[in-house]
Amino acid sequence: MSFLKGYGLVIAKREVEEADRYITVFMEDFGKISALIKGIRKSKKRDKTAVDLIALTNFTFYKKGDAIIISDFNGVEDYNGIKSDYNKINIAFYFLYLINQILVENGKNRKLYNLLLKSLESLNKISDERKNLLLIAYFLYEILKDEGIVPEIEDIAVFLEDKSQYKITSNEQKMLRELQKNNVKKILEDENYKIKDIKKVIIILEEYINFSLELKLDAKRFLWGDLLW
Template sequence: MKLLKTDGIVIKKVDHSEADRSLTLFTKNFGKININISGIRKSKKRHLNGADLFGVSNFIFYKKEDYYILSSFELNETFFDLRKDLEKLNISFHILEILNSVLVENETRIGLYKLLLNSFRFLDKNNKPIKNYLLLGYFLLLLIQGEGIMFNINDGLYFDIENSIINDLPTFNKLTEIQKIIISNLFDKKINDIVSLDPSVDDAKSIILLLEDYMNYHLNLKINFKEFF
């Protein structure tokens, strides 16, 4: 029996029977995997936060037929401040929903793993709501790039989702000037330039909805920011 070892983040959990739990992990070395933990909810020897959502742990496990079985784990991070703030928590839940929709099992994506970890670290410490929503927009944009469905930004304020372009040809999705600036600066990773413009949270939310509509169209997803806010 070969033991496997990796850092991982819990992105989904399902409790069953009186003591068992199934976890979906996004791991650094093995990508998205499902793992079973027997007796975890009755165990006094294991730190339950390591087997809860947002928990970052070092996992040791083995594979039996088509299943991964946990041998042991050690908690590394748990993001206590994030868990105490409802708005941050909802943003984090939504990020997990998106990842569970996008990730393919056993596909290693180290860059995306690091992005998720850094996103939770940022949300855990940041106290400016607008930055939390901009973080979600930035996360979505990097996912769009990572999935190979990036759109072009030209002159004009119309977001043509079907043809992957912002230009001056009228479509249903017309941006405001500030919304286009937000998208352009997210694309260029200029978050502080966006904050200096003092955009509203509603402007940031509108960008999130547009980016999700874009992802839903091109990746055949059903992610919905409105379900969390």
């Protein structure tokens, strides 16, 4: 029996039987895998946070038939800065859900792995609402780039008018252009970009992703409980 080791981020979980758990892990070297951890829910000796959502962990696992079994694990980062803040938890869950929806089983994508890792690291440290909202916008835009579906600003304007009868404002256009140029710092430093503008850009990018990839992301409810509107 051969054992494999590697770092991974837990992006989904499902409890099974009385004590077992299936987790979906986005691994640096092996991509997205679903694996079983036996007896974890009744164990008093193992670090359960290392195999819970929003965790970076070093795994040892093996294959048994078609199943992947985790034999050992050691927590690397539990992101306490995220888990102690309700709003940050929602943002992190939003990232995990999106990544889980995009990746196929065994699908490897080092660029997206690094994007998720760096985004969680930033979210863990930053408590500024405006910066965290911009992090979401940047995350969504990088997803579009990775999927090869980055639209021209003019195409987004036509798309919005056609699908939602919403006309993109000049401020939103400017922000999207800065994202295209990777000028996140410039957006942060420009006080003309208000929180409401960044939220609108998030919704615009999300709508385009939903349409292009046939997803059902819902930032209004997922992140803000519809309070924005």
